[in-house]
Amino acid sequence: MKRIALLGMPNTGKSTLFNRISGASARVGNWPGITVDLLSAKILLGGHIVELIDLPGIYDLHGFSEDEQVVRHFLTHNPVDLLVVLLNSTQIDRQLSLLLQLKKLGFPIVLALNMADEAKRAGITINTESLSTALALPVIQISAKYGDGLPKVLQAATEIINQQQAKTNPQSIALLLQEENEIEHEMQALVQRHVQIPATLNDDTTDKIDKLLLHKWLGLPLFFGAMFILFQLIFTVGAPIQEGLAWILDLFRAQLLDPLFAGTPHWLSGLMLDGIYNGVATVAAFVPIIILFFLVMSMVEDSGYLSRAAFLMDAIMAKMGLDGRSFVMMLMGFGCNVPAIMGTRIMRSRAIRLLTMLVIPLSLCSARLQVFIFIIAALFAPKHAALALFALYVMSFFTMFLTAVLFQNQYKNTEPFILELPPYRFPTFRQIVLRGSHEVKHFLNRASKFIILGVMLVWFLSNFPSTAAPASLDTYAGKIGLFFAPLLDPIGINHELAIALIFGFVAKEIVVGALAVIYGLQGDALMAQMASQIDWVQAMSFMLFTLIYTPCLSTIATIRNESKSTAFMWLSIAWSLALAWIVSFVFYQSARYLGF
Numbered sequence: 185m186k187r188i189a190l191l192g193m194p195n196t197g198k199s200t201l202f203n204r205i206s207g208a209s210a211r212v213g214n215w216p217g218i219t220v221d222l223l224s225a226k227i228l229l230g231g232h233i234v235e236l237i238d239l240p241g242i243y244d245l246h247g248f249s250e251d252e253q254v255v256r257h258f259l260t261h262n263p264v265d266l267l268v269v270l271l272n273s274t275q276i277d278r279q280l281s282l283l284l285q286l287k288k289l290g291f292p293i294v295l296a297l298n299m300a301d302e303a304k305r306a307g308i309t310i311n312t313e314s315l316s317t318a319l320a321l322p323v324i325q326i327s328a329k330y331g332d333g334l335p336k337v338l339q340a341a342t343e344i345i346n347q348q349q350a351k352t353n354p355q356s357i358a359l360l361l362q363e364e365n366e367i368e369h370e371m372q373a374l375v376q377r378h379v380q381i382p383a384t385l386n387d388d389t390t391d392k393i394d395k396l397l398l399h400k401w402l403g404l405p406l407f408f409g410a411m412f413i414l415f416q417l418i419f420t421v422g423a424p425i426q427e428g429l430a431w432i433l434d435l436f437r438a439q440l441l442d443p444l445f446a447g448t449p450h451w452l453s454g455l456m457l458d459g460i461y462n463g464v465a466t467v468a469a470f471v472p473i474i475i476l477f478f479l480v481m482s483m484v485e486d487s488g489y490l491s492r493a494a495f496l497m498d499a500i501m502a503k504m505g506l507d508g509r510s511f512v513m514m515l516m517g518f519g520c521n522v523p524a525i526m527g528t529r530i531m532r533s534r535a536i537r538l539l540t541m542l543v544i545p546l547s548l549c550s551a552r553l554q555v556f557i558f559i560i561a562a563l564f565a566p567k568h569a570a571l572a573l574f575a576l577y578v579m580s581f582f583t584m585f586l587t588a589v590l591f592q593n594q595y596k597n598t599e600p601f602i603l604e605l606p607p608y609r610f611p612t613f614r615q616i617v618l619r620g621s622h623e624v625k626h627f628l629n630r631a632s633k634f635i636i637l638g639v640m641l642v643w644f645l646s647n648f649p650s651t652a653a654p655a656s657l658d659t660y661a662g663k664i665g666l667f668f669a670p671l672l673d674p675i676g677i678n679h680e681l682a683i684a685l686i687f688g689f690v691a692k693e694i695v696v697g698a699l700a701v702i703y704g705l706q707g708d709a710l711m712a713q714m715a716s717q718i719d720w721v722q723a724m725s726f727m728l729f730t731l732i733y734t735p736c737l738s739t740i741a742t743i744r745n746e747s748k749s750t751a752f753m754w755l756s757i758a759w760s761l762a763l764a765w766i767v768s769f770v771f772y773q774s775a776r777y778l779g780f
Contacts, residue, residue, distance in 0.1 A: 185226075186234045186345050187263065191255065191286065192270035193279050194241035194530075195606045197298045200486075201328035202238040203339075203618040219390045222258070230342030237264075245285045259289070266344050267291045273303035273325060274607075275311060276379060283319075291322045294340045300325040300332065302607060315378045329612060333663055380452075380456065390607045394492070403496045407489075411515060414484065418519065425472040435467040454647055460640060477519050483616050488606045495605065504585055505592025507531075510540040514584055517547030521739040525746055539595040541743055542756055543587045545735035546763075548580040551692035556727050558696050562711035565725040572724065576731055583732055583763060591715070645686065662685050675768035676722040677729065685729070690753045691736045721780050725772040732764035 192198040206225030223238040239258060240251035267286055276297065279640030279715040297303075297310060303325075309359060316323040322340040326333030397403055406525035440459060445453040484490055493515075501511050509531055517524035526545045531537040548556075556576055560569045645661040657666060657679055665672075667680035672682050680699070688695040699710065718726075734740070734757050744753040 185449055186232045186265045187237065188266045188268060188341060189237045189239055189264050190268050190270065191239050192241055193243055193272070193282060193624060195330040196241065196270050196272045198270050199238065200239055201298065202236065204331055204334065206236060209588050229338060230346050232345055234345065244282055253743060260496055264291060267293045268296060268341060269293055270296045270298050273297040273299050274306050274308060276310065277375045280374060284371055287319070290727050292344045294337060294344065295319065295321055295323045297323065297325045298328050301327050304382060311378050315374070318374060318378060389676060393608060397492055398496065407493050414480055418480055422472050422476045429468065429472060433468065437461060453480070455640065455643060458643055479616055481516060481523065486609060488608045491605050504588035505539055505595065506588050506596060507682060508534060510536065511541055514544060514547055515548060517544040521545050521547065521735055522742045525739065525742045528746065533597050534591055535595040535711070536597040538752060539588060539591055540749060541747060542591060543584040545734060545739055545756060545760060546580060547585045548577055548731060551730055551736065555692055555695045555730055559723050562714050563720050576727060579728060580731060583767065637758060638658050671765065676725040676772045677730065678718065689734055690731060691738070692730065695730065721772060721775045725768045728771055729764045729768045732760055733765055734760050
């Protein structure tokens with residue numbers, strides 16, 4: 185089977201072009217010689233089944249960041265028939281160096297100059313015919329966003345694929361390091377002869393918007409305001425859909441699954457319905473919000489606004505060993521930790537990526553928020569409720585910043601923060617849907633396996649031995665709660681709350697349901713019962729522990745997959761547990777000492 189690799193610098197529209205060519209057929213796969221997953225798709229091209237590989241965006245082949253190593257290792261371990269190199273037409277004078285480095289390797293290449301519409305507006309004229317002759321390879325101007333020029337790229341690729349008899353397999357990339365001066369001179373000569381660039385490339389509209397959004401004092405408040413509105417939109421639109429899906433899932437169980445398992449042994453029906461189905465259905469009910477989150481954030485990212493937020497926060501985050509992109513991912517974590525951790529792929533430095541993944545699980549995600557709203561409504565007066573919730577948000581930021589400061593020397597970032605501010609763009613609906621769907625499928629494929637295993641374990645712990653009442657202190661889960669009593673009593677968490685924490689390890693959404701099972705009540709009756717058994721100090725200590733302690737199984741699985749390190753995953757779990765206990769202990773004991 186023929187193989188085509190798609191290569192380009194960051195922010196050149198490479199993912200957009202890949203999605204437009206592949207449609208919905210993309211998959212994630214492992215490749216020899218590299219340790220990260222890459223998107224690929226099988227397409228029909230010139231009578232051949234061709235595998236199209238989307239390689240990470242890189243600036244050159246000389247660096248040693250994770251993305252650059254991935255590209256070098258892929259090219260040296262995987263035979264390739266053709267490289268489609270995508271460059272930004274408006275920045276061709278800075279991006280030709282990557283093409284010339286790849287050309288030195290001897291690969292057949294098709295050069296696609298993207299954003300032809302933006303180049304035209306900026307007054308840039310590129311003579312593609314003379315440039316093609318000088319480079320001895322096809323040069324085509326395109327717009328990946330709208331599909332302009334795409335048929336010509338595919339036609340050029342087809343002609344090269346049909347002419348080839350065998351794949352090229354270069355093994356001497358290291359020799360490029362000796363040719364930097366030659367490449368630089370050749371690049372300057374090509375630009376001087378074949379490209380006409382006006383004295384200024386300033387886009388008046390972009391500059392006017394940036395004067396406001398990058399303002400020294402107004403920039404951050406405007407960004408926080410915009411993100412708050414977007415998050416409100418996500419949950420306002422997603423909540424009714426989520427409730428409707430939960431109703432359908434409940435109806436499916438009541439009408440089909442309960443009668444189906446009515447005649448089976450009690451342990452089997454309990455495992456399949458109360459364990460696996462309820463656990464998977466809990467995650468499935470939140471899929472609409474996950475989908476909306478991905479769609480909205482992909483729209484924001486493609487618009488160029490997240491790059492501005494990273495720029496605004498970089499100076500502050502640098503003091504904690506992070507950078508502006510880390511702040512954006514932390515902010516995304518307040519919606520859901522999983523996509524935020526997956527979003528760290530944009531970081532070139534592995535050290536700063538790991539440090540960012542360590543702090544993201546401490547953000548107050550939407551699943552934790554549901555627990556807090558329930559407990560605050562049960563234990564706090566209306567005039568104190570807003571203050572309690574605000575305190576939890578403040579504590580979330582505090583623990584994230586504290587973690588970054590404490591671990592910054594262990595994950596020291598030696599790579600400078602280089603960020604291009606792309607012009608503002610309006611992504612197309614198709615572009616948003618395709619990009620969002622790829623991320624959602626990737627999330628579901630990985631998370632579902634761990635959720636099923638997790639809920640099976642929780643069901644077993646809360647239902648055995650069979651002589652014990654479900655979720656009681658006589659079950660294994662209850663005995664675990666008693667076992668940890670010496671650790672949990674000093675922070676005001678009783679046996680019932682301890683059992684709920686065990687359920688929360690799988691998914692924080694289960695905590696409220698676990699409390700209903702434990703107390704045998706629901707709604708207002710459950711709130712009243714809890715208010716009679718614990719006071720506001722215990723409630724706040726419990727919420728602080730829930731905020732900080734071990735993230736859900738989906739987050740843990742994502743940390744393991746994205747870091748490619750089991751040791752790092754266990755570090756994240758151990759640190760969050762230790763920090764949760766310390767914070768709750770300090771709060772609970774201080775409050776009791778002050779007489780509350």
